């Protein structure tokens with residue numbers, strides 16, 4: 563086995579051991595797509611670490627990247643893509659996640675991936691061709707509007723952070739479709755949530771902690787309605803914890819996330835969290851122990867089962 567393949571497989575093995583890759587199909591997708599082909603100019607060693615790799619900055623701020631492989635795995639497990647599915651991705655970035663999903667949908671399916679920046683789109687196209695994924699459609703468009711030309715979709719995934727569930731995404735999904743997105747629940751609290759439609763509302767199937775760069779374009783501002791939260795900044799928690807316990811070894815991430823969730827939600831694990839998203843027009847009377855968070859387009863109702 564070459565050094566590149568050895569590093570590639572070692573990363574997949576680690577993602578599996580750590581529980582981020584849980585199903586054989588997702589494992590096979592990760593094994594079949596070499597991440598370094600989507601990161602030209604990045605060393606092989608770096609391409610196969612479990613790190614996000616920034617690929618573009620604007621005014622000193624990161625605006626495009628290859629997401630951290632562990633969060634890519636978590637979100638693909640949440641998305642549960644089936645063979646033959648039509649999938650829309652918002653945030654093409656390097657094209658790596660689109661290539662993984664191209665493997666998962668197979669010959670009968672279709673992946674459409676959007677990015678707002680023409681140069682990012684051009685690079686993603688190049689990477690996908692190099693990796694042999696010539697069926698993926700890469701389009702330059704503002705994902706806030708979805709992509710009606712290829713709708714309806716079985717799955718929609720955002721790989722860029724949203725503050726709300728925008729109408730276009732709801733309209734362009736099939737009735738039994740699934741939406742996975744990094745959603746800012748409260749200021750400083752971002753979760754990747756898998757939503758399924760249930761009657762007139764959306765219900766979460768799973769949620770996990772995450773941190774993504776934010777959606778740009780027409781809907782960038784209007785999503786930031788929720789500002790007066792007392793939720794803690796995760797980076798601030800890390801600094802405070804390490805001030806109290808100046809350890810040589812950093813605390814395990816899982817422990818820190820549990821602490822963070824405990825402080826922000828009163829629950830260490832997100833396993834029992836249920837989020838329902840109702841359209842803003844619907845009158846909703848919260849039941850006991852439910853928290854309602856008002857967004858521009860939706861009301862999020864949080865409860866612990």
Ligand SMILES: C[S@@+](CC[C@H](N)C(=O)[O-])C[C@H]1O[C@@H](n2cnc3c(N)ncnc32)[C@H](O)[C@@H]1O
Nearest residue numbers: 626628653655656659677678705721722778779
């Ligand atoms: C974290 S990167 C995506 C990573 C990518 N999925 C991968 O596998 O490499 C987020 C991407 O979202 C794009 N983006 C931001 N706002 C967008 C919008 N409104 N519509 C489409 N893409 C957007 C950024 O340009 C950036 O490339």
